[in-house]
Amino acid sequence: xxxxRMSKSRETPQVRSDVLQGTLDLLILxxxxxxxxxxxxxxxxxxQVSEDALAVGQGSLYPALHRLQRKGxxxxxxxxxxxxxxxxxxRLTIEGERLLGRELETWRFFTGAVERVLACDELEAPPALxxxxxxx
Numbered sequence: 838x839x840x841x842r843m844s845k846s847r848e849t850p851q852v853r854s855d856v857l858q859g860t861l862d863l864l865i866l867x868x869x870x871x872x873x874x875x876x877x878x879x880x881x882x883x884x885q886v887s888e889d890a891l892a893v894g895q896g897s898l899y900p901a902l903h904r905l906q907r908k909g910x911x912x913x914x915x916x917x918x919x920x921x922x923x924x925x926x927x928r929l930t931i932e933g934e935r936l937l938g939r940e941l942e943t944w945r946f947f948t949g950a951v952e953r954v955l956a957c958d959e960l961e962a963p964p965a966l967x968x969x970x971x972x973x
Contacts, residue, residue, distance in 0.1 A: 850890065861893065861901045862910075863944055866929065866937040869911060875924035876902060902927060910936045 868879050880898055883891045905911045910933035918924040929937070 860944070861897060862905060863937070863940040864891070864893075865898075865901055865905060866910065866933055866940060869927055869929040869933070870937055873926045873928040875916075875918055875926050877918075877924070879927070905933070908932070908936070 864883055865879060868874060868882050871882075874882065876895070876898055879902075880893045880895075883893055902911065902913075906913060906927075909930060911927045912930055913925045913927045915923060916926045
């Protein structure tokens with residue numbers, strides 16, 4: 838994966854590799870929910886849809902694919918790519934669909950929590966967390 842840097846073509850900041858690492862499985866599962874794809878195609882799809890913000894290198898992508906395959910979330914088979922090259926195509930399994938649902942729920946919970954923290958403009962604790970004797 839690419840380190841935090843600006844893309845030359847669009848001035849789009851790229852996500853740091855350690856941030857992307859924690860979400861890579863989710864991104865792969867989501868991509869494969871749209872249909873079977875080979876590794877290069879998954880990487881290209883993520884980069885295109887994210888408008889170049891997410892660049893996933895082979896050194897991150899293939900270990901994640903193997904990890905998901907060991908979990909039973911994806912399966913693979915050999916086939917021919919668009920340019921008639923032999924390529925391993927990955928597809929989501931039923932377990933992968935379930936995992937995608939759980940991962941999406943966790944992601945939405947997490948990003949909602951982060952958004953609430955970033956939106957907070959005061960230093961005081963929210964009412965639910967205010968201690969005894971507070972004005973809230």
